[in-house]
Amino acid sequence: MGKISYKKLKGSQNLRQRLVLALLSSTPVHIEDIHAEETWPGLRPHEVSFIRLLEKVCDDCSVEINDTGTKLKFKPGIVMGGRNLVHECALNRAIGYYLEPLIVLGLFAKKPLNITLKGITNDSKDPSVDTFRSTTLPMLKHFGVPSEGLDLEILSRGSAPQGGGEVLLSVPVVQSLTAVTWTDEGMVKRIRGITFSTRVAVQFENTMVYAARGIFNPFLPDVHIFTDHRQGAQAGKSPGYGISLVAETTSGCCISTDTAVSYSRQEETAELEDEEKKELMSPEDVGVQMATVLLGEIEQGGVVDSTHQGLLFLLCALCPQDVSKVRVGKLSPYGIETLRNIKDFLGVTFVIKPDPSTGTVILKCVGSGFRNLSRRIS
Amino acid sequence: LVERTSSRQTINLMQLVYGKSTSRPTTSINEHDSSADDESDGDDFFKPKGEVNKKHGGGIEGGNWNIEDCSKFTNYSNLKDWKEEKLRESIRDRFVTGDWSKASQRNQ
Numbered sequence: 001m002g003k004i005s006y007k008k009l010k011g012s013q014n015l016r017q018r019l020v021l022a023l024l025s026s027t028p029v030h031i032e033d034i035h036a037e038e039t040w041p042g043l044r045p046h047e048v049s050f051i052r053l054l055e056k057v058c059d060d061c062s063v064e065i066n067d068t069g070t071k072l073k074f075k076p077g078i079v080m081g082g083r084n085l086v087h088e089c090a091l092n093r094a095i096g097y098y099l100e101p102l103i104v105l106g107l108f109a110k111k112p113l114n115i116t117l118k119g120i121t122n123d124s125k126d127p128s129v130d131t132f133r134s135t136t137l138p139m140l141k142h143f144g145v146p147s148e149g150l151d152l153e154i155l156s157r158g159s160a161p162q163g164g165g166e167v168l169l170s171v172p173v174v175q176s177l178t179a180v181t182w183t184d185e186g187m188v189k190r191i192r193g194i195t196f197s198t199r200v201a202v203q204f205e206n207t208m209v210y211a212a213r214g215i216f217n218p219f220l221p222d223v224h225i226f227t228d229h230r231q232g233a234q235a236g237k238s239p240g241y242g243i244s245l246v247a248e249t250t251s252g253c254c255i256s257t258d259t260a261v262s263y264s265r266q267e268e269t270a271e272l273e274d275e276e277k278k279e280l281m282s283p284e285d286v287g288v289q290m291a292t293v294l295l296g297e298i299e300q301g302g303v304v305d306s307t308h309q310g311l312l313f314l315l316c317a318l319c320p321q322d323v324s325k326v327r328v329g330k331l332s333p334y335g336i337e338t339l340r341n342i343k344d345f346l347g348v349t350f351v352i353k354p355d356p357s358t359g360t361v362i363l364k365c366v367g368s369g370f371r372n373l374s375r376r377i378s
Numbered sequence: 379l380v381e382r383t384s385s386r387q388t389i390n391l392m393q394l395v396y397g398k399s400t401s402r403p404t405t406s407i408n409e410h411d412s413s414a415d416d417e418s419d420g421d422d423f424f425k426p427k428g429e430v431n432k433k434h435g436g437g438i439e440g441g442n443w444n445i446e447d448c449s450k451f452t453n454y455s456n457l458k459d460w461k462e463e464k465l466r467e468s469i470r471d472r473f474v475t476g477d478w479s480k481a482s483q484r485n486q
Contacts, residue, residue: 013447100449
């Protein structure tokens with residue numbers, strides 16, 4: 001076997017995105033210094049779990065991790081997809097952490113992907129499963145992904161720290177995406193949302209809904225927030241509650257925010273204090289805060305919210321060799337990291353222009369001409 | 379003047395994202411370079427600056443590579459009190475209940 005030249009990278013930042021891009025662009029990567037300076041060096045449980053997940057949906061991947069877990073060699077294979085897969089997600093990140101890269105990979109798999117993920121469905125760090133249903137999946141449709149076979153079903157919910165939630169994700173395969181010109185934000189025509197509660201009284205939800213509505217009603221009459229109270233086995237193992245809000249505009253953009261409140265995980269002492277502060281937050285404050293954050297996102301403008309910028313740029317870069325043009329609000333830190341990774345792996349550079357009259361940013365790029373080569377031609 | 383500031387900002391954004399080497403500005407804009415740096419403190423896109431500097435400054439610290447991999451970005455820092463009438467008016471036109479002609483100008 002010939003010597004493989006690895007792309008050298010450092011640190012654990014953007015591990016998910018790097019591995020996804022490595023897979024799509026067939027670039028072997030060698031990542032060093034993963035949490036090397038910390039008390040517990042090496043890959044975190046959620047990172048290991050994510051790598052296992054990649055091995056599950058791909059064929060012919062080779063992963064080498066050194067003894068301390070600070071070095072990772074990854075040789076990509078073929079994204080297979082497949083039905084009836086099951087993955088136990090590590091409990092220090094929510095399912096959203098695994099879903100984000102998985103939907104991109106699923107589109108370029110050989111067979112349609114159908115996978116059950118088990119773990120925490122809602123937390124404050126990752127996009128919740130409700131946001132995926134309301135915002136992320138509709139976003140894919142702009143890029144020509146068919147809506148048949150694109151679904152996320154919430155079988156049961158689980159809050160941190162014990163989890164116990166279960167979701168079923170289905171992603172269809174595409175030959176290639178279509179480039180977008182997506183600069184019209186439109187006007188907000190309605191606000192939808194969903195609250196959830198697991199192992200707490202249903203009254204928590206009603207309080208959140210009432211508080212959030214109070215903020216929105218001066219703007220818009222069309223506000224509807226659903227409640228999803230789970231009981232018994234469907235409520236997972238830990239108590240928690242949360243809310244996911246989405247503003248839909250006249251041009252079909254979805255702008256979302258979400259959060260969840262639950263007891264903190266008992267591992268990282270540095271974060272403990274921070275988490276405890278949130279834990280004290282009453283459902284009323286949660287409702288008001290998320291409504292406020294959503295209005296902040298609306299004020300900022302752009303066709304997607306800050307959370308979805310990374311995915312938007314990635315999809316633009318994976319388009320055929322056409323010009324894509326999108327408008328976003330302020331660039332988020334994750335969005336910027338994404339732009340850098342895209343340049344590293346796919347060689348696509350965006351032209352970034354601020355639009356001073358509206359305070360937004362317009363990005364243009366020529367897609368990398370990416371096609372799904374592993375899909376069987378029928 | 380407006381044109382000049384906007385072109386300056388363009389460079390800033392490209393630089394902030396991709397680092398200086400890739401978006402070496404054309405000679406005509408080069409002279410603004412030093413002033414552009416001051417400018418960037420004023421605009422809203424200053425957040426990643428530290429990271430960029432570290433990235434091509436050579437002296438990268440280990441901690442910087444291991445920032446948490448997290449796409450969700452919730453801006454808790456400048457939460458506004460939307461119950462205030464004045465603030466509410468400022469984003470009124472972003473809703474269908476606002477002024478449609480102003481909103482269409484926005485998307486020209």
